[in-house]
Amino acid sequence: MDSRPIGVFDSGIGGLTVLKALRERLPDETFLYLGDTARVPYGTKGVATIRRFALQAARYLESRGVKRLVVACNTASSHAIDLLRRECSVPVEGVVEPGVQAALEATRGHVGVIGTPATIASDRYGELLRQVRDDLRIENQHCPLFVPLAEEGWTDDAIALSVAERYLAGLRRLGVDTLILGCTHYPLLKGVISQVMGDEVVLVDSALVLAEAVARDLDEDDAHSPGPGQVKLIVSDMPQRFGEISRRFLDMDVGEVEVVDLELQAGSTPAGKENP
Amino acid sequence: MDSRPIGVFDSGIGGLTVLKALRERLPDETFLYLGDTARVPYGTKGVATIRRFALQAARYLESRGVKRLVVACNTASSHAIDLLRRECSVPVEGVVEPGVQAALEATRGHVGVIGTPATIASDRYGELLRQVRDDLRIENQHCPLFVPLAEEGWTDDAIALSVAERYLAGLRRLGVDTLILGCTHYPLLKGVISQVMGDEVVLVDSALVLAEAVARDLDEDDAHSPGPGQVKLIVSDMPQRFGEISRRFLDMDVGEVEVVDLELQAGSTPAGKENP
Numbered sequence: 001m002d003s004r005p006i007g008v009f010d011s012g013i014g015g016l017t018v019l020k021a022l023r024e025r026l027p028d029e030t031f032l033y034l035g036d037t038a039r040v041p042y043g044t045k046g047v048a049t050i051r052r053f054a055l056q057a058a059r060y061l062e063s064r065g066v067k068r069l070v071v072a073c074n075t076a077s078s079h080a081i082d083l084l085r086r087e088c089s090v091p092v093e094g095v096v097e098p099g100v101q102a103a104l105e106a107t108r109g110h111v112g113v114i115g116t117p118a119t120i121a122s123d124r125y126g127e128l129l130r131q132v133r134d135d136l137r138i139e140n141q142h143c144p145l146f147v148p149l150a151e152e153g154w155t156d157d158a159i160a161l162s163v164a165e166r167y168l169a170g171l172r173r174l175g176v177d178t179l180i181l182g183c184t185h186y187p188l189l190k191g192v193i194s195q196v197m198g199d200e201v202v203l204v205d206s207a208l209v210l211a212e213a214v215a216r217d218l219d220e221d222d223a224h225s226p227g228p229g230q231v232k233l234i235v236s237d238m239p240q241r242f243g244e245i246s247r248r249f250l251d252m253d254v255g256e257v258e259v260v261d262l263e264l265q266a267g268s269t270p271a272g273k274e275n276p
Numbered sequence: 277m278d279s280r281p282i283g284v285f286d287s288g289i290g291g292l293t294v295l296k297a298l299r300e301r302l303p304d305e306t307f308l309y310l311g312d313t314a315r316v317p318y319g320t321k322g323v324a325t326i327r328r329f330a331l332q333a334a335r336y337l338e339s340r341g342v343k344r345l346v347v348a349c350n351t352a353s354s355h356a357i358d359l360l361r362r363e364c365s366v367p368v369e370g371v372v373e374p375g376v377q378a379a380l381e382a383t384r385g386h387v388g389v390i391g392t393p394a395t396i397a398s399d400r401y402g403e404l405l406r407q408v409r410d411d412l413r414i415e416n417q418h419c420p421l422f423v424p425l426a427e428e429g430w431t432d433d434a435i436a437l438s439v440a441e442r443y444l445a446g447l448r449r450l451g452v453d454t455l456i457l458g459c460t461h462y463p464l465l466k467g468v469i470s471q472v473m474g475d476e477v478v479l480v481d482s483a484l485v486l487a488e489a490v491a492r493d494l495d496e497d498d499a500h501s502p503g504p505g506q507v508k509l510i511v512s513d514m515p516q517r518f519g520e521i522s523r524r525f526l527d528m529d530v531g532e533v534e535v536v537d538l539e540l541q542a543g544s545t546p547a548g549k550e551n552p
Contacts, residue, residue, distance in 0.1 A: 038325045039315050044427070049314045049513045148424040151320070159442065162435050237325045263539040 002223040005030040005232070006214070007061030007090075008070045011053075012040035013151065013242065014184035015072030016249050018095065019231070021207035022070065023250070025215050028227030032064055036262060038236035041147050042075040043116020043183065050118060054080035056266045058088050063265075066090060067223060070214060074099075074182045075116050078124035091217060098213050099180050099206035100128040106202040107178040110137045112171040115182030117142040125182055139174055143167040143186075150185040156192060164192040172197055180204045234258040278499040281306040281508070282490070283337030284346045287329075288316035289427065289518065290460035291348030292525050294371065295507070297483035298346070299526070301491050304503030308340055312538060314512035317423050318351040319392020319459065326394060330356035332542045334364050339541075342366060343499060346490060350375075350458045351392050354400040367493060374489050375456050375482030376404040382478040383454040386413045388447040391458030393418040401458055415450055419443040419462075426461040432468060440468040448473055456480045510534040 006026075008019050012035050019033050034057055036042075042050050054076040058069055069092045071077045071084065077094030084092045103111050103125075113125040120142040129136055145163050154160050171179065179201055181187055187205045194203060218224045231254055235242045239257035246254050282302075284295055288311050295309050310333055312318075318326050330352040334345055345368045347353045347360065353370030360368045379387050379401075389401045396418040405412055421439050430436050447455065455477055457463055463481045470479060494500050507530055511518045515533035522530050 038321060044514075045314060046513045144428050145421075145424055145430075148421055152420050154421075159435065159438050162438065166435065237322045238320075263542070266539070 001226050002067050002221075003030070003225045004065055004067040005032045006068045006070060007032050007034065007058075007064065007066035008072050009034040009036070009054075009057045009061060009076075010073040010184060011036050011042040011075065013037075013245055013249075014147070016246060017184050017187045017205070018070065018072035018207045018210060020250055021211040022214060023229070023231065025208075025211035026218070026224075026229070028229045029225045030230040030232070032061060032066060032232050032234065034061055034260075035233070035235045035242060037238050037242060038262070041116070042073060043118045043147060044144060045118060047079050047118070047122075050075055051080045051083055053262070054084060055087060056262045058084050058092070060260060060262060060265050062088060062090065068093065068214065068217070070210070071095065072184055074184060075118045078115075078119045078122040093210065093214055093217070095184065095206045095210055096124055096182075097128065098209035099182065099204055100125060100132075102204045102206060102209045103129065103178050103180050104132055106204060107136065109135070110139075110174070110176045110178070112139045112141065112174075112176035112179040113182050114141050114143050114146075114167070114171075114179065114186065116147065117144055119182050125180055139171055139176055141167055141171055143183075146183065146189055147185045150188040155188050160189060160192045161195060164189065164196045168193065168196045172201075176201065178202045178204060181206075232258070234260055236260060236262050277502050278343050278497075279306070279501045280341055280343040281308045282344045282346060283308050283310065283340065283342035284348050285310040285312070285330075285333045285337060285352075286349040286460060287312050287318040287351065289313075289521055289525075290423070292522060293460050293463045293481070294346065294348035294483045294486060296526055297487040298490065299505070299507065301484075301487035302494070302500075302505070304505045305501045306506040307508070308337060308342060309507065309509050310337055310536075311509070311511045311518060313514050313518060314538070317392070318349060319394045319423060320420060321394060323355050323394070323398075326351055327356045327359055329538070330360060331363060332538045334360050334368070336536060336538060336541050338364060338366065344369065344490065344493070346486070347371065348460055350460060351394045354391075354395045354398040369486065369490055369493070371460065371482045371486055372400055372458075373404065374485035375458065375480055376401060376408075378480045378482060378485045379405065379454050379456050380408055382480060383412065385411070386415075386450070386452045386454070388415045388417065388450075388452035388455040389458050390417050390419050390422075390443070390447075390455065390462065392423065393420055395458050401456055415447055415452055417443055417447055419459075422459065422465055423461045426464040431464050436465060436468045437471060440465065440472045444469065444472045448477075452477065454478045454480060457482075508534070510536055512536060512538050
């Protein structure tokens with residue numbers, strides 16, 4: 001048994017979809033969720049910046065004594081997972097590999113990937129999909145307005161539908177049979193995405209597969225917590241607003257939301273200053 | 277005469293609308309424009325964070341030897357201008373006061389203010405307007421999706437119009453006669469904003485009034501540059517994309533875009549660490 005918490009990190013609120021799946025699969029675990037709300041979004045930023053921010057977040061969660069690190073952000077997973085695995089002393093799980101696995105199980109040969117500009121530019125999904133099946137047809141599409149729409153709460157109305165139509169009509173015409181929701185915000189827009197793509201297209205949300213992978217990993221190492229499970233939220237900005245959203249979304253009492261200055265933390269540990 | 281540059285700073289690309297007006301009014305000046313693209317947007321963030329970021333940007337521009345500092349960002353102007361005036365050794369001009377002045381000249385008594393959630397929450401425009409005319413009717417409306425729409429370049433289409441309609445219909449119904457565009461991104465959406473509000477409503481873009489104020493200030497101190505005027509761009513992320521947008525928007529050769537890590541800079545000057 002191992003009662004230490006599992007660290008989960010995202011640029012903002014999107015990773016709450018992952019935290020919810022983890023809680024449901026692993027109710028006895030304690031989760032430390034870190035949202036970098038002072039610097040959200042990551043998906044429109046450059047590779048070196050994304051890596052620097054991700055490394056700061058990982059080091060902070062390590063300093064809080066986590067036993068596992070879950071990168072609940074596709075942008076950080078796409079660009080920084082190898083770096084984090086190299087730099088962290090605990091096992092690191094991202095959202096990209098589980099998404100790839102789920103897509104491979106679902107597809108009949110034609111996969112679409114949607115994500116932030118940074119995730120799409122990395123072509124990380126395509127790379128991992130082709131490693132297993134080089135006969136797949138793969139289409140990529142970035143959707144930068146989906147994150148602000150989800151953050152504004154406009155997820156199921158005429159504007160959301162028009163934006164989804166503009167981004168996704170090309171993928172529908174090309175006939176993809178499976179669509180990877182390559183950003184943890186996107187499950188919040190599942191309704192309009194499905195309306196545009198049609199019911200026969202499988203939408204892949206990696207949260208469930210990821211939770212399975214983490215559970216299996218804890219099994220193997222006999223590292224489950226004896227319980228009772230808890231959730232502790234930490235953000236770099238706007239704790240009150242984050243607390244309200246989280247309470248509603250997780251449907252639980254999340255207590256006080258802590259605030260941390262990740263830049264200041266990085267300043268106090270010289271290694272965190274590296275710009276890889 | 278004073279050949280030192282004028283520092284201009286914004287969270288991202290929005291301040292280019294201000295830089296353009298400054299260039300046109302003061303063609304002999306050299307401008308150092310700093311866009312904090314690693315942490316954009318500011319307008320959805322908390323007050324302490326906005327102040328910390330603004331102070332880091334100001335200190336950086338001071339370290340580059342500017343003679344004036346222009347805060348070309350409504351969010352930072354609304355929350356941090358007093359702090360910057362206290363902390364900086366050079367005169368500081370923001371975009372809020374010129375916008376207030378222009379609105380007072382234009383209005384017949386009913387003013388609308390649109391801006392980011394942080395700017396609207398500050399009620400800085402309302403406060404300054406009421407100081408001069410306490411009989412004014414003032415309406416506030418935040419428009420969080422306008423910034424990502426402008427950054428995506430969707431400024432003049434059906435989606436932009438639907439978003440503008442949703443945010444602004446209430447202000448139109450209330451009958452405001454003057455609308456302050458309280459975010460430097462919003463002039464990019466002038467077309468759809470005007471379409472929703474109607475031609476008779478005056479749209480206030482503070483860039484021109486601000487450029488006038490800076491020119492007057494240089495007159496008074498006999499601090500104009502002998503020329504030739506130049507523009508030097510500095511960002512905290514994505515220099516290439518920023519260079520392309522700037523070249524197109526300013527219609528000039530902007531040369532190489534520099535990159536600076538504002539967090540690292542702040543770390544090396546202990547005073548920059550203060551969280552006011």
